[in-house]
Amino acid sequence: MEISVRPGGPDDVQAVLALLDGATEWLVAQGRTDQWGTDPHSTSPRRIAQISGFAATDGSLWIAEYDGRPVGALAVGDAHPPVPAAEEPEVYVRLLVTDRRSTGQGIGGVLLDHARDLAQRAGVQVVRVDCFGGNDGALIRYYESQGFTRDVAFSVQRENAPDWPGQVLVQRL
Structure with a gap:
């Protein structure tokens, strides 16, 4: 499977939302609703605005494709609270999502390699x-x-829901 990575833009917003919806469906099917809940991202004004913002910022959104079909997305940018600010220049991965129908094809690794290359x-x-x-x-x-x-x-x-536990991870190049 030959995966390529290209810059994303406004025309990719719906494809990224579809990838997120697919990932949420996969999580729900496994009983893992604590991460993203059960609602589609494509119906969330907050999520639509977030992905649209990534797409409107040059160098922020990247799309992994296989045979011309989007199979993953990466967004890089600044970390936002409650994530602590970096103490040195960094590339911060704000979004990484892959097509659950293509699990095991190394798409996430390709996108993370791209983030490392950007750094x-x-x-x-x-x-x-x-x-x-x-x-x-x-x-x-x-x-x-x-x-x-x-x-x-x-x-x-979160209001009316348990707190969402997060973990920051770092890689020094």
């Missing part, structure tokens, strides 16, 4: 990412398998 081209020595830190820690272990190490845990307080 190296910018002369930056650090790549950070945050992820859901709950359930059995599977997502944390995925990033560890990609060469990241745990940095700081954090929590997002």
Whole structure:
């Protein structure tokens, strides 16, 4: 499977939302509703605005394609609270999502390699990412398998729902 990565833009917003919806459906089917809930991202004004913002910012959104079809998305940018600010220049992964129908094809690794390449081209020595830190820690272990190490845990307080546990991971290049 030959995966290519290209810059994303406004025409990719619906494809990224579809990838997020597919990932949520996959999580729900596994009984893992704590991470993103059960509602489609494509119907969330907040999520639509977020992805549209990534798409409108040059160098922020990247699309992984296989045979001309989007199979993953990466967004890089600044970390936002409650994630602690970086103490040195970094590339921060704000979004990483892959097509669950293509699981096991290394799409996430290709996109993380792209983030590392962006860092190296910018002369930056650090790549950070945050992820859901709950359930059995599977997502944390995925990033560890990609060469990241745990940095700081954090929590997002939510109204009428349990706090959302997060984990920041870091990779020095």
